[in-house]
Amino acid sequence: xxxxxxxxxxxxxxxxxxxxxxxxxxxxxxxxxxxxxxxxxxxxxxxxxxxxxxxxxxxxxxxxxxxxxxxxxxxxxxxxxxxxxxxxxxxxxxxxxxxxxxxxxxxxxxxxx
Amino acid sequence: xxxxxxxxxxxxxxxxxxxxxxxxxxxxxxxxxxxxxxxxxxxxxxxxxxxxxxxxxxxxxxxxxxxxxxxxxxxxxxxxxxxxxxxxxxxxxxxxxxxxxxxxxxxxxxxxxxxx
Numbered sequence: 001x002x003x004x005x006x007x008x009x010x011x012x013x014x015x016x017x018x019x020x021x022x023x024x025x026x027x028x029x030x031x032x033x034x035x036x037x038x039x040x041x042x043x044x045x046x047x048x049x050x051x052x053x054x055x056x057x058x059x060x061x062x063x064x065x066x067x068x069x070x071x072x073x074x075x076x077x078x079x080x081x082x083x084x085x086x087x088x089x090x091x092x093x094x095x096x097x098x099x100x101x102x103x104x105x106x107x108x109x110x111x112x113x
Numbered sequence: 114x115x116x117x118x119x120x121x122x123x124x125x126x127x128x129x130x131x132x133x134x135x136x137x138x139x140x141x142x143x144x145x146x147x148x149x150x151x152x153x154x155x156x157x158x159x160x161x162x163x164x165x166x167x168x169x170x171x172x173x174x175x176x177x178x179x180x181x182x183x184x185x186x187x188x189x190x191x192x193x194x195x196x197x198x199x200x201x202x203x204x205x206x207x208x209x210x211x212x213x214x215x216x217x218x219x220x221x222x223x224x225x226x227x228x229x
Contacts, residue, residue: 033217040122042204042221050215058216090158094217102148102206102217104158 003027004105006091012111013081021076021108023091029103030096032074034058034066036087037107043090049074050096081112116140117207117220125226126195133180134190134223136205145209147188149179152202152222161203164188192225200227 007022025032030051035043035058045058049068063085065077074093078085091105118137126132138147149161164172164179172179180189192199205220 031215035219040221042119043206043219045216045218048216056216059218088156092158092217100146100148100163101160102150102158107156 004091004093004103006089006105006108008108009106010109012113015082015112017081019078019081019110021078021089021091021110023074023076023105024072025074025091025093025103026072027093027095027103028071029093030071031094032068033092033094033102034064034074034076035090035092036060036085037090038087046076046089078110081110083112086110086112116209116218117205119203119205119220119223121223122221123224123226125228128197128227128229129194132192132195132199132225134192134203134205134225136188136190136220138186138188138205138207140186140207140209142209145207147179147181148206148208148217149177149188149190150204150206150219151199152204154201158204162190195227197227197229200225 004025033048034046037043044060046064047066049055052071089108092102094102145166147164151159162172162174162177164181171181176193178191202222204222208217
């Protein structure tokens with residue numbers, strides 16, 4: 001079934017470690033997004049990419065980096081994880097200009113100790 | 114500044130009643146889109162409805178309708194004849210712009226509980 005795949009589903013990580021959350025979509029969507037979801041704060045945009053080769057900062061980019069080498073993949077990297085990065089991370093994609101719906105992955109639950 | 118504001122952290126509604134979830138937004142871009150998503154306890158995000166800033170009529174999708182008041186910058190979600198399965202978190206979101214960088218930001222969410 002076509003869609004967005006996130007990995008890992010869940011991870012416990014020691015503070016200071018490097019971590020990459022993977023996101024792959026097979027719908028050939030141009031735009032991709034990373035959000036974190038925290039209780040009471042809703043979904044906050046971390047980074048986004050409108051097309052392959054371009055990325056932009058969202059509302060809470062500090063401590064995170066992304067790359068968009070091709071259309072399908074949009075990995076999110078925590079260079080040195082901190083406990084405040086404990087969250088549920090959602091990857092999403094959208095076909096492009098004027099598209100209505102945003103397609104979400106299942107989420108990755110990350111705990112930083 | 115908060116782009117999307119949902120002022121109701123939680124709402125309790127009796128089954129079969131209609132419910133309105135509030136959403137206000139802030140943008141200076143004349144072209145934007147407004148979305149509503151549902152997140153049940155299982156965690157997945159479910160698209161409900163979309164309203165474009167240039168759409169002349171309010172969007173409707175089955176029991177969902179969007180009360181779009183452009184001058185007031187509000188985009189409230191109306192659920193008619195609520196059901197127990199409507200209990201979930203609901204998020205309002207906004208996409209700004211057509212060309213160039215297009216961010217899509219969400220509000221804090223409203224937890225809706227439908228009582229039998």
